[in-house]
Amino acid sequence: MISIGTMIILAVVLALITRVFLMKHKLLSWVLFSAYTAFSVFVLLKLYGNWNYFETMNLSYLVGRINMRPGFMNKPLGWFFSFFVMAMSFLNSFFSMGFSKSIHSRNIVPHWLMILAASLTVFFTKDWLLFIIGWETLGWASFFIIMGGKQKKYKDSMSYYFFSLVSGMLLIAAVWMIGIKFRTLNIHTTTRSMIILAKNTPWQAFPILLMLTLSFLIKSGAYPFHIWAPRAHKSAPADFSPFISGIMIKFGIFGLLLYVIPIVSKGYAGYSIFGMPVFAWVFSWLGIITSAIATVLAFSENDAKRLMAYSSVANAGYIITAIFLGTALGIKGGLLHAFNHMIFKAVIFMTIAAVVYRTGETDMNKMGGLAYKMPITFMTFLLGIIAAAGIAPMNGFVSKWMIYQALLGQKHYFMTVAMFFASTGAFLYLYRALHAIFLGQIREVHEREVKEVPFLMQIPMWIGMILMFGLGVFPGYLLRPMMPLMKTFGSSISESLNVVQGSVGSLNTLFSTVIFILGVVIAAAIFFLSAKTHKTPMMDNYTSGEDPEEWNVTPNKYQFSYGFYEPITKMFAWALKRSVDKAYFKASYILKIIGREINMIFTDHNNWGYAALLGLLAMIIGGLFL
């Protein structure tokens, strides 16, 4: 069996090879990438079930007085996340192969391989040190991918890197506090120690947990750290956005589930509110607030990728809320939603990438009617947004339903209402994307030039469609393998293929889907049994026979897209005015001003500095008389 360490080193070596030797051969490097991910999926599949697997590397790190050998453990949580990372990257590689011919930075493959290596490290490591290493590697590697050599994208990628650094610093500080306290950096043993610590002296455990939680929340784009998400998604190469949205946002969720949730749910001994630790309660609310704010922001968004990024942030909010509930159902719902979100959001971003591939555009106001030219992409996007809006019978519904059940089971009624808001809002902005990109009037340019993407790029879309629908009908195919994972969170319910149990009800996905299909069949029967139709061009009907050209009206002008939800945006204008973005910009501006002033101290003829020197002398001499 190939060890995990070997897989990581293989990824790094491949990254070096592609960086140094294959800069000119984009397609070949993508093939290598694809082969690597396929191989990793294979290796990981063999690892499934082998939960006692353990390996150490022949290196030793000396950190402080802790001499450690890096090692890897196969735990269900890490396995699942890394499996999805590899599988999604594998699917994505088909897409990127098709993409690679067009204008595409050459730096993507090596950095992406570095990210894969880092994610394997993060998911399988047994000590915090490697965790930090992987965690920070993610930051700079994705910085270079997101920037992709474009000057105008630099600021967006920098915002990602900034938040990544903040997260890394918080993580390092927290880990050191753990290390100093327990004299070891092993993740799994310190979990137990932390539980005991939290029970006995909660005020010692509290700052550590807070720092870790913040660090992880930054990575998952929670409010008020969400501002990197839309910027990074917008600027990333079109075929990397699926990965950011599907995977990168989930690293924070992984961290929370790995460390914070077990400790808070098992060891918290502080105050409780509504039968829930205050700590968890606050962050549950933060999750819901995140999703509500992201929803409101998404209403007025005109860029397809930014809109979907806000959607990702909103979904991350649901997941955070669900897992902080701490109940088995909540964690299960959160995890399921995380995995489902990986699938459907990656698929949605792939379709957007397909659109970008054909039109080179992400501004929704400049699109429209593309469905008539790209039917497969449209169908994929349609199923994707059905899943993303949490509408039955797609996979997003099942997990969202479970989160609702978990919330109601814990009697968090206000959170439920807030989540309803976010969820309905999701339907709003997702429909707007559907309409503005794919429906309505097609532009003349697009009518002439756009066609369906090549078959290679369709493959991941087809697979995505099958997955979304299949997991919507039979969530058990994902829930059953998740049973060992849920066992680590103290739940040992055996799952059936198509019935999901909640706290205040159960859901039979198969039957509801069958009924839906029956309904569709009845509707179709009514439709096709009735009279015939004939097709007319779009403009003919509502222009009432007039020639639009005479009125100087083109189809472009008949596309209703701009200011789609203006009433709602108007309602929230007061909130949008004071956005967090502005606060960040202001802070960075102030920092620049301060920097300039300090520059003056050094470069101006330095009276300032001599004054400081004099002060120092005064202190030294003053010490003489003290």
Added chain:
Amino acid sequence: MNTYLTLLIILPVFAAFLMYFFRKADNWINIAIMSFVTLFGTVSSLVMLFSQGSEVVALGGWKPPYGIVLVGDRLSLIFVALIYLITYLIAQFGGIERTKVNDHKSGALFMLLTAAAAGMILTGDLFNFFVFMELAAISSYVLIAKGGCRSSYTGALKYIFTGGLASMLMLLGIGILYNTTGTLNIAHLMLRIGLVGDSLRWLALGLVLCGILLKMEVFPFNLWVPESYKGAPAGMKIVLGSILSTVGGYTLIRLYPILIQNPGLIKMLLPLALLSLILAELAAYREKHINRLLGYSSAGQMALVMLAILFGGRMGIYAAIFIVIAHALAKAVLFFVGAHFKKSTDSSMWESYRGLSKTSPIGAVLFTVAALSLTGIPGMMGFWGKLSMIGAGLASAKYFSIGIILIITIVEGVYFLRISGTLYQSNESDVKAKASYLLIPAVILVLIIVLIGFWPGCISKIINGGVSAAERSSEYAKLVLDYLL
């Protein structure tokens, strides 16, 4: 083996005089002499470091407390090896002058500087340290002024005045120390410093530290930094960034046993170091001139070293040594690559380096790696230093300082990656890569950085030896004073 330790100082001086005789000859002879001397220094110090470890030479046969001693223990040998490695790379590949490589005048001065730096590290005598420091200072004044542009003179003059002031204060401090303890031997001083009264000790050490803080570019003494870094010729920039500051850091580490006996002094130095860190990094955040930016960054890194020493404990010293080494290596890389960029684009504003990764892909990678190492990103050497440093701070419960350090690290990361990002942006105008030989030493240093970054175990034993030597005053004192006794 005794002679080697002396040779480390004597040979460069000898080479400096030798060069005078070859002043009519081609430059390659000068380069050969310098390379030979520095390579010899590198190899012999490494051999000593790996073979037996500790070595004490009493010059002129005077017994240690009275005469001047050269101490090559496990700590100082690391640093001697380090500075010799960097001087070797400068001599072999960089050249003192940016354009015409190594004329005999700069070569001689450079050799003198090397000797002085080695002397500052090896000497066991405080006054001798002062002498070497002045020697290094005088040669570096001239070398900075060799840059020939207006800011070279400005920088050199500022350096002279700040340096003169600081060294005079240091001399005053040495005088007071000698007056009160009756010794100038550092080892002896470690034992006897406790005899001095609190306030006088405060005064004397404070004055002595002025000189060291000047070399470490800590705030009130670092006003010369931006101009000097901007004006100095390429090789001298590396000397300033990688050698002189390293020596300053070494001295502070060496004096740690003395410092630790003065909690008041530590309390005073901590805010000073924090202030220096904040000022330097924020100034760098705004800076557009790459060499000034790197100068600010040096000042910031040295403030970090100082903080690590002030945090104290084994871990603090470990962090300090690690950061000093990582900084020396990375800064040398940055200056080598920066000189290469400057030659290629004929500009020193980093914003004009847009798209250089296409012209010089290796240079861009090297720059990025070194920058990430300075920031403390995993996979590079700097990470381990920063990691240990944060650990040391938290272990000594200095939460406020750690908070500042973490925030400043973010600032640092942002401005370094901003430059790297600029390198990787696409640009239509095509510049030709010139002076690519400057990348050879950078490649060597980056390989070291990455090797240690991925496998710090390979040098952690040596550094731990250095930590033991630095941390326990008893060990150093026993080494020096037991000699011949």
Added chain:
Amino acid sequence: MFTILYTLSLVLALIGIFGMISQKNLIKILISLNILETGVNLFLVTAGWSAEANVPIITGKLGLPSAVNFVDPLPQALVLTSIVIGLGVTTVALALILRYYRKTGNLTLEPSEFQSGGER
């Protein structure tokens, strides 16, 4: 006597420091540096001096009771070195000031220097 000597030398040093900080003219700053140097050197010499002690030269008359009562010779050696160093520094500084004057035509460090560094 000691106190007076110490105080006077320190006062001299402080005058030098004050001159360095307050003066703009490069030559004046250099002169102040030299004053500071003189002050410090005086301080060092004073440290080794003792009114009752002998010159630290070993002559034939070793039987003297003052054989242990020599003036400490080390500070004098130190000061000698220091003076030499001071001379070196002064020379280099003067040369640099000359160069600077030739280049820029004035004898003060102008803040206009940094304006070449891009927008500000």
Added chain:
Amino acid sequence: MVGLLFIGLGRIITARVQRRIGPPFYQQFIDVIKLLARESIWHHWIMTLGSIMALGGLIATMVHVPVAGWLPYDSGGPIFLILYLATIGYLGMAMGVSASGNPNAPLGIGRALSLMLGYEIPFAAILILFISLTGSSSLTEIAAMQAGGFLSWNIVKFPLAFIAAEITVQAMMAEKPFDQMIAPSEIASGPLVELGGKFLGLGMIQMAVAIYFETAIMVNLFFGGGANIFTFTLKQFGVYTIAILINSVMPRYKIENAVRYLWTVPLALIIIQMLIVFLR
């Protein structure tokens, strides 16, 4: 069928309120059959897909709503499923009319969805009230809770919630004052503008189905379900009548005012109701 009947009767009631005679009650059936028999124009297969998806989704939703305690299969009337299955119907409709290319259609849809954001929140709050009381998200059980005569109906027990729900359902059925999405005078019937022939026929059936299950939910929530299908339908008609009566005398809100109204008045009523319930 019942829904169509309702609409027919509703038109009579509206007419009577407005002092007209109005069409016969079977007029709606005639309309639908006539429309289905017409040859109709279409622009794209997505229109067809949308229409079928809409009707299919709404039929599937209807099947899940218990009628007098009876369900086609033992799903228990899961509220969340009903809400989200209904959404797919709306999505289908929206998609279909978007594909028609007429800018008025998405305008209407945009209004409809904005309104949906308005009414979903108070409606969710009402559902949560009942779920918290019964501990079950099954409509059947909520209806069964109210067994035992008029006085145990929720309308009597929770009058404030009923008022709120009535306002919400008014918005759900897009009756005045919440009929911004149709607004015939402003945006030419909004979503339906480009539909003709059997598309419009399907649209009418959709509306009928929607009205049917929306009233059915109300009956289950507030009127104790029904002993048999006849009384159940009667109660549904009662709910619909109230809506129609309000509709026939009300003007129309601006959309943001409507949403704001829905987020203040009904929500406040429910919160007061919740406080009363939980504090008692």
